[in-house]
Each structure stands twice: as C-alpha cells, then as structure tokens.
Amino acid sequence: xxxxxxxxxxxxxxxxxxxxxxxxxxxxxxxxxxxxxxxxxxxxxxxxxxxxxxxxxxxxxxxxxxxxxxxxxxxxxxxxxxxxxxxxxxxxxxxxxxxxxxxxxxxxxxxxxxxxxxxxxxxxxxxxxxxxxxxxxxxxxxxxxxxxxxxxxxxxxxxxxxxxxxxxxxxxxxxxxxxxxxxxxxxxxxxxxxxxxxxxxxx
Amino acid sequence: xxxxxxxxxxxxxxxxxxxxxxxxxxxxxxxxxxxxxxxxxxxxxxxxxxxxxxxxxxxxxxxxxxxxxxxxxxxxxxxxxxxxxxxxxxxxxxxxxxxxxxxxxxxxxxxxxxxxxxxxxxxxxxxxxxxxxxxxxxxxxxxxxxxxxxxxxxxxxxxxxxxxxxxxxxxxxxxxxxxxxxxxxxx
Numbered sequence: 119x120x121x122x123x124x125x126x127x128x129x130x131x132x133x134x135x136x137x138x139x140x141x142x143x144x145x146x147x148x149x150x151x152x153x154x155x156x157x158x159x160x161x162x163x164x165x166x167x168x169x170x171x172x173x174x175x176x177x178x179x180x181x182x183x184x185x186x187x188x189x190x191x192x193x194x195x196x197x198x199x200x201x202x203x204x205x206x207x208x209x210x211x212x213x214x215x216x217x218x219x220x221x222x223x224x225x226x227x228x229x230x231x232x233x234x235x236x237x238x239x240x241x242x243x244x245x246x247x248x249x250x251x252x253x254x255x256x257x258x259x260x261x262x263x264x265x266x267x268x269x270x271x272x273x274x275x276x277x278x279x280x281x282x283x284x285x286x287x288x289x290x291x292x293x294x295x296x297x298x299x300x301x302x303x304x305x306x307x308x309x310x311x312x313x314x315x316x317x318x319x320x321x
Numbered sequence: 322x323x324x325x326x327x328x329x330x331x332x333x334x335x336x337x338x339x340x341x342x343x344x345x346x347x348x349x350x351x352x353x354x355x356x357x358x359x360x361x362x363x364x365x366x367x368x369x370x371x372x373x374x375x376x377x378x379x380x381x382x383x384x385x386x387x388x389x390x391x392x393x394x395x396x397x398x399x400x401x402x403x404x405x406x407x408x409x410x411x412x413x414x415x416x417x418x419x420x421x422x423x424x425x426x427x428x429x430x431x432x433x434x435x436x437x438x439x440x441x442x443x444x445x446x447x448x449x450x451x452x453x454x455x456x457x458x459x460x461x462x463x464x465x466x467x468x469x470x471x472x473x474x475x476x477x478x479x480x481x482x483x484x485x486x487x488x489x490x491x492x493x494x495x496x497x498x499x500x501x502x503x504x505x506x507x508x
Contacts, residue, residue, distance in 0.1 A: 159481045159496055162383060166352030169380075169408065177408050177452035189450055194355075194380065197348060222355065222363045264357070264375055266367035294345045309345055 165198040165220035165293075172297035172304045188229045190304070190321055193246070195224035197292045205311035210250055215258075217267025218248045218308065219293065225263060232303065233320040235279050244276065248308070255308070255315045256280050283315045351384040351406035351480075358484035358491060358506075375415045376508045379432065379493065381405035383479045391498040396436050401444075403454045404434045404495070405480060411449065412493075419507045420445065421466035430463060434495075440467045441495075441502045471501045 169192060173179060176189040196219040203209055210216055218224045223245040232239050243263050247270050249256040259277040260270060286309065293310040297319075306317040357363065358377040365371050382405040389395050396402050404410040412432040418425045420443075429449045435442040445463040448456075473496060480497040484506075492503035 157477055157479065157481060158475070159477070159483045159494065160354070160356065162352060162479050163354060166348060167354050167380075168346075168349060169353060170346075171450070177450055180450065181452050181456050184456060192450070194353075199348075264363055264366060264378070266363040269367055290345065292348050296345055307345070 163196065163221060165196040167194065167196045167221070169194045170296045172299075174297055174299070190229055190232065191297060191319070192227045192229075193224065193295055193297070193306070194226075195293075195295055196220035196222065197294065199292045200289070200311060205313065206250075212250060212252055215247055215249050215270050217270075218246055218257075218295065219267060221267060223247065223260075223262070223265045223267040223270075224295070226259070226306075230321060234277060234317065237277055237279075239277060245270075250283075254280050254282050257306075257308075257315075257317050279317060281315050281317050283313050285312045286314045288312060349382065349407060351382040353380065353382045353407070354482075355380045356483045358486075358493075360484055360486075376491075377415065377418065377484065377493075377506065378413045379410065379482050379484075380408075380413075381410040381432075381480070381482055382407045383481070385480075386476070386478050386498055392436055392500060393438065398437050399435060401454045401457055402434050402436055404432055404482075407452070409433065409451045409453060410482075412445065414508075416508055420464050420504070423464040425463055433457065438470065440469050442467050443504050466504070468502050468504055471503070473499045473501050477501075 171177065171189050171193075172191045173189060176186075176192075180186050198209070198220040200209070206212060224247065225243060226246045227243045228239060228241050230241050239259065244259040244261060245263055245265060247258050247260065247267070249258070257279045258270075258272075258275050260272075260274050261276050262271050262274040289311050290309050294307075295309075296307050297304045298307050298316075300318065303318070303320040306319060308315045308317065356379050357375070359365065359371070359373050359375070362371070362375055362378075384406040392398070410432045411429055413429045414425060414427045416427050418427075425445065431446045431449055431451055433444040433446060433454055435444070442465055444465050446457065446461050447463055448458060448461045476499050477496045480495075482493060482495050485492050485494050485503070491506050491508070493506060495502050495504070
C-alpha cells in the first residue's frame with residue numbers, strides 16, 4: 119500500500135508541481151503582482167483591499183433586515199502581509215507616519231457624528247493614518263481624501279489621538295482593521311504581527 | 322489525489338487556526354480593489370499631477386476564474402449579478418454623470434449587471450451598503466442600459482474593472498474570462 123502511494127505521489131509530482139509552484143509558493147523577494155503578464159488592465163494587488171463596517175458585517179445584516187438604520191462607519195484599507203519580514207526594522211519605522219495599510223490611503227467614512235477622546239468628529243469621509251511609537255501609536259484623521267498613502271499633508275489633519283498598544287501573544291500575518299462593539303460605541307481594532315491597538319469611538 | 326486532499330486539509334486547518342487564534346477576519350478569497358476616473362487619481366494627487374477633477378470611483382471584489390467556466394456557467398446568463406464578489410459593487414460619482422442619456426446626481430450607487438452572451442445590461446441602483454444581489458429591488462433603479470460584448474484574445478484570470486478614456490469618451494471597462502464590455506459614462 120505504501121509503495122503504491124509512493125508510486126502514485128511520484129507519478130503525480132511532475133504534473134502537480136508547476137501549479138503548486140505558481141499558486142502556493144510566493145517568492146517573497148518578488149513584489150510584482152502575479153498576474154502582470156496576463157492582465158493588461160489592472161493586475162491584482164499584492165496587498166488586497168478590504169472593508170470593515172460598524173455594525174460589523176452591516177451589508178450582510180441588511181439582507182435580513184431591510185429597514186436597518188444606516189451604518190455608523192465604514193473603513194476601506196489594503197492589507198499588507200508580513201511575508202517573513204519583521205514588522206519593525208523590516209516594514210515599519212518607529213515615529214514615522216504610516217498609511218495604516220498599503221497603496222491608496224486608508225479611508226474611514228462616518229455616517230453620523232462620533233466622538234473620539236472627547237473630540238466631536240462630524241459625519242463624512244476622512245483618510246486615516248498612524249505614527250507607531252515604541253510604547254503607543256498616534257492615530258490621525260485627515261481631510262485629504264482620495265489620495266495615495268504616502269506623503270501625508272499634516273496641514274489637513276483634523277484630529278490626532280494617542281492610543282496605547284498591547285501584544286496579543288501570537289503573530290497575525292495580514293494587517294487587520296475591524297470594529298468591535300463596546301458599551302459606549304465601538305473600538306477600531308488595529309492589529310498586525312503581535313501588536314494590537316484600539317481606538318475607542320463613542321456614538 | 323491523496324496528496325491533494327492532504328494539502329487541502331492543511332490549508333483548511335491553517336485558515337481555521339488563523340481565525341481562531343485572533344478572532345479577526347481572514348483575507349478574502351476574492352480581493353477587493355478600486356478604480357478611479359481620472360485613472361490612478363490618488364497617485365496623481367499625491368504627485369501633484371492632476372489635470373482633470375475627480376469624477377468617479379468603483380469599489381469591487383475580484384473573483385478568480387480558477388479554471389471554471391464563468392459566463393454562462395458560474396455567472397448565469399439572464400440573471401442579476403453583483404459584478405464582483407462579497408459586497409455588491411459600488412460606483413461613486415463625485416459630480417453629476419450621464420449614462421444612457423440619464424442624468425445621475427453625484428453620490429454613491431450600487432452597480433449590478435445582467436450578463437448575456439451577446440450583450441450585458443448594466444444597472445445603477447440607489448440602495449447602497451449591500452451584500453451581493455440578494456435583496457435587489459428594481460424600484461430603486463436609477464438607470465439600465467445594454468452594451469455589446471466584445472471578445473478578448475487573451476483570457477483574463479481575475480475580474481477586472483477600469484476606467485478608460487478613448488478620444489473624448491470615458492468608459493468603465495469590465496473584463497473577465499474572454500470577454501470585455503464598456504459602459505460609456507460622461508460628465
């Protein structure tokens with residue numbers, strides 16, 4: 119039986135290998151989008167975009183409740199992954215602004231007025247970026263929307279908030295931002311590698 | 322085969338472990354993306370190279386062909402399709418737009434399609450922040466328009482949407498598998 123299995127897997131190998139090599143073995147030194155040769159329009163990003171709503175999964179909830187009130191917030195961001203790199207001294211630098219994502223600036227839409235650290239934030243669209251420090255992060259809302267995530271224009275900052283960081287005991291491969299319900303509103307949870315930061319939002 | 326099943330189980334275990342460890346969402350199978358008109362507007366804005374004002378943006382998710390028959394198969398002919406995956410596809414106009422002679426106010430809309438072999442029907446609908454096309458209501462349509470299907474010589478693996486300007490005409494181009502369609506938009 120083992121021999122048969124071995125023979126079978128050997129026989130499979132030449133056929134299976136090219137597919138495996140192409141799809142599941144990322145070459146970490148190669149930052150080029152994998153589809154560049156075959157898609158003349160727009161290759162798929164290495165750091166995929168994603169969106170997070172509050173209430174969490176709002177579009178899904180709306181399927182079963184058509185009369186649901188509008189959402190409170192929506193975040194659109196791209197999700198870089200570690201790819202065996204160290205988060206600090208590999209990807210991020212302490213005390214330097216970071217787009218909290220990849221590619222386009224990360225964007226947050228508030229559908230109603232919210233309060234962050236006592237500051238009222240009017241409804242509308244903002245970009246959100248951060249400055250990671252060794253012991254805390256600064257999270258910044260800025261009015262320069264529809265911009266790329268580099269070279270933030272701090273003259274358009276509309277709010278700066280310092281938040282503590284914690285470690286969560288395991289490593290998260292993909293950068294993740296998601297809302298979590300709290301007694302007074304929701305936390306924006308910002309997590310990557312073993313770091314978690316929470317921005318409390320009241321509404 | 323056994324090897325494949327084994328790999329599959331490992332992939333599944335990894336996926337579950339990742340989400341069980343953190344309780345945070347895993348990465349989507351069909352990644353989200355956005356496209357602007359003017360094309361690459363955010364890059365241009367950051368480089369101070371804007372030559373015309375911001376007009377439109379589409380946010381959509383990009384399912385992969387993965388060897389499947391797409392049009393007439395996975396995407397059935399004659400049926401409403403979210404033009405993507407997961408959340409319904411969103412189109413936002415930053416100034417008034419015209420599609421098929423219909424004036425559309427600036428704002429966010431949901432974009433659907435009904436795919437057929439020779440033509441597609443694009444639908445702009447005013448219900449936003451929706452998942453898929455499961456609760457679609459025709460009463461909330463702003464405009465419907467039919468466009469012809471064009472054949473592609475090279476197949477496209479991931480659903481792709483991009484604005485293109487040809488002469489003075491702006492099109493939202495949608496390409497997947499071996500077809501492409503173009504939705505004309507004017508501002």
